[in-house]
Amino acid sequence: MVRRSALLVSGFALAFAACGDPAPDAAIAALGPEDTFVPVGPLHRPGQPCLLCHKEGGRATAFSLAGTVYVNATTRSPLANAEVIILDSASGTFSASTNCAGNFFVLPGDYAPPFPIWLTLRAAGVQRDMDTPSYREGSCGTCHTPTIGPASPGPVYLLNDPTMTVPAANQCN
Amino acid sequence: MARNKLGVLGSMGALCLALSLAGCNDFSTADAPGQLSVPSRDDFPAVADAMQLHCGTLDCHGQSGRNMRLYGLYGLRLDPTNNPLGEVTSEAEYDATYSSIVGLEPEVMTKVVQHQVAPETLTMLRKPLGIEKHMGGLLIVQDDPLDRCMVGWLIGKFDAAACVAVVQTQRPEPTQVELDASE
Numbered sequence: 334m335v336r337r338s339a340l341l342v343s344g345f346a347l348a349f350a351a352c353g354d355p356a357p358d359a360a361i362a363a364l365g366p367e368d369t370f371v372p373v374g375p376l377h378r379p380g381q382p383c384l385l386c387h388k389e390g391g392r393a394t395a396f397s398l399a400g401t402v403y404v405n406a407t408t409r410s411p412l413a414n415a416e417v418i419i420l421d422s423a424s425g426t427f428s429a430s431t432n433c434a435g436n437f438f439v440l441p442g443d444y445a446p447p448f449p450i451w452l453t454l455r456a457a458g459v460q461r462d463m464d465t466p467s468y469r470e471g472s473c474g475t476c477h478t479p480t481i482g483p484a485s486p487g488p489v490y491l492l493n494d495p496t497m498t499v500p501a502a503n504q505c506n
Numbered sequence: 507m508a509r510n511k512l513g514v515l516g517s518m519g520a521l522c523l524a525l526s527l528a529g530c531n532d533f534s535t536a537d538a539p540g541q542l543s544v545p546s547r548d549d550f551p552a553v554a555d556a557m558q559l560h561c562g563t564l565d566c567h568g569q570s571g572r573n574m575r576l577y578g579l580y581g582l583r584l585d586p587t588n589n590p591l592g593e594v595t596s597e598a599e600y601d602a603t604y605s606s607i608v609g610l611e612p613e614v615m616t617k618v619v620q621h622q623v624a625p626e627t628l629t630m631l632r633k634p635l636g637i638e639k640h641m642g643g644l645l646i647v648q649d650d651p652l653d654r655c656m657v658g659w660l661i662g663k664f665d666a667a668a669c670v671a672v673v674q675t676q677r678p679e680p681t682q683v684e685l686d687a688s689e
Contacts, residue, residue, distance in 0.1 A: 464591065469565050483584070486564075
């Protein structure tokens with residue numbers, strides 16, 4: 334009897350351990366493997382929807398907001414040292430900086446904004462406001478996919494004018 | 507024997523009656539196709555524009571997988587060659603959004619349009635008003651411009667000024683003091 338109960342408990346434990354969340358699991362798998370030249374850390378997977386993994390109960394340290402900023406719409410040059418200013422629905426503000434990969438992230442312990450939030454980029458004397466608020470999404474990359482299409486305005490970038498330049502980012506050496 | 511048969515039949519009848527009553531709702535007057543009522547399509551573009559920035563962003567109802575699906579500028583586009591920051595909202599997009607909204611709860615909407623129940627009976631108002639759980643949070647306060655815009659349209663008292671007021675609402679900007687404090 335005891336043996337049967339133990340088997341049953343083990344069965345349940347195994348069943349639950351095997352359970353994932355199929356939709357996010359598929360979305361994560363679709364992102365593909367890591368870039369072999371970039372170690373897992375603050376510089377990895379630029380442009381991807383960070384909070385697929387970086388969420389409460391997720392595979393990696395939870396973020397409340399995260400994303401990647403590029404110099405302009407046409408190149409894939411990361412914009413380093415840009416200021417990402419977040420204004421939330423309770424009139425709170427928070428500022429994060431992009432690293433040399435253009436990535437930024439906010440830890441929930443530092444700031445967990447009440448949505449909706451409005452985002453502004455500032456760098457090299459240029460300011461660019463996001464056209465719409467975000468009502469629930471903490472990953473820029475969920476809506477700002479690498480390619481422009483009917484459901485995405487493309488990547489996040491600072492400069493509308495492709496002839497303008499900003500100081501070159503160091504190449505994450 | 508005949509008595510037993512009658513008893514069984516009686517029990518079955520009572521069960522059927524109970525089951526059919528349990529399956530009933532109170533939308534009997536609007537159940538038949540052809541008796542459904544919808545709010546004005548002509549006034550809808552102003553309502554859709556007002557809803558777009560509050561409901562139709564790409565992280566909410568600007569997604570193809572949503573039942574209530576909004577198309578237009580700053581959100582999901584119907585034309586696969588268009589993008590959220592491209593052309594202004596097209597008539598085809600207003601049509602698609604209109605179909606999505608009036609098709610959500612047609613019987614309830616009929617009752618709202620016919621003034622038989624309160625507009626807040628509709629899920630599309632219960633959720634943003636916070637009456638029902640909503641992932642997008644509280645988006646409407648009763649009698650604010652968006653509420654007046656949507657409700658006015660639903661009950662046939664279209665309030666164009668309220669819809670315009672929603673669209674013209676300025677994006678909030680952090681003050682310099684707040685920016686300095688965040689640095």
